[in-house]
Amino acid sequence: MRHEEDSLTIVSYNLLHFGRQDEPRHTEQVELLQAIDADVLAVQEFWDSSPGHWSLRPRFERFAHAVGRSGRVAQARRTHFHLGLLWRDGIGLRGWHAYEDGFWHGLGVAELDVRGVTVRVGVGHLNPFDPEYRLAEARLVAGLGLADATRATILAADWNTIGEDLAYDPEPDWSALAPDRLPRHLRWQDDPTAPPSADRRASALLSRAGLHDAARAIGASWQPTSGLEDAPRRIDAFRVSAPVLPALAGYEVIDTAVTRRLSDHLPIVLRLDLDRLRAATERAHRRDDGA
Secondary structure, eight states, rough: OOOOTTEEEEEEEEEEEETOHHHHHHHHHHHHHHHHHEEEEEEEEEEHHHHGGTTTTHHHHHHHHTTTOOOEOOOOOTTTTTEEEEEEEEEEEEEEEETTTTOOSSSEEEEETTTTEEEEEEEEESSSSOOHHOOOOOHHHHTTTTTTSOEEEEEEEESOOOOSTTTTOOOOGGGGSSSSEEEBBBOSSSOOTTTOOOOOOHHHHHHHHHHHEHHHTTTTOOOOBBOTTSSSSOOOOEEEOOGGGGGGEEEEOOOOOHHHHSBBBEEEEEEEEEHHHHHHHHHHHHOOOOT
């Protein structure tokens, strides 16, 4: 992927317990991320279970060095599936905050200076097992002020739930999943004969709070990001605040034989036009100031 001065490219990728085992696969993932060469990388499932997490920071720093980036890691003490955010040289870090309380895994948010434009970029990973828990996590995300209409914010996450728009995110073929796995994904229905229906409430809550689904907003062709071997579904997504919408310039899912082999998730890519992002942010600030 070619780096362009007038654009900002962000990749989100669930690495599938990176560092726990299967080192050859992890080496290939590092090579993949080097080849993608995005401005910002958001990764989920960076594995480290050492007592006190004494090895997490140096291991993550080695990973950041391998992909040629600076970064921060958000600890997930409950699950050991930590989250990382990394950025190329020339992008400045103005602030970093990691959230654990109430999250199954966690959320990390950085305030970055991208060639004079201030952008908040977050990395997240919601509960994979319980729709009610995911809904509660979505409420937490909505309550953090990340949908502030005066600020450019991009959240890159494995949301573990599909989008709320049935016309864009079709109902997966739930018959392909074992019955004991269905409660992870479906909304409860009292009628046992009713057709299974995905629980989309967490996605709907985020949209109503002002965090828009970038792929849907840009009109990108629908592509699954996970469940490729059973019930293909799009659960990895970028959520963006209103000032980012005019700057959306491209979205893709990297779906190749290699990416299907390296993880149970596919990397997703978002490209923003930096000039349009700068202009949209300035307009939002002028409206907020009453100009």
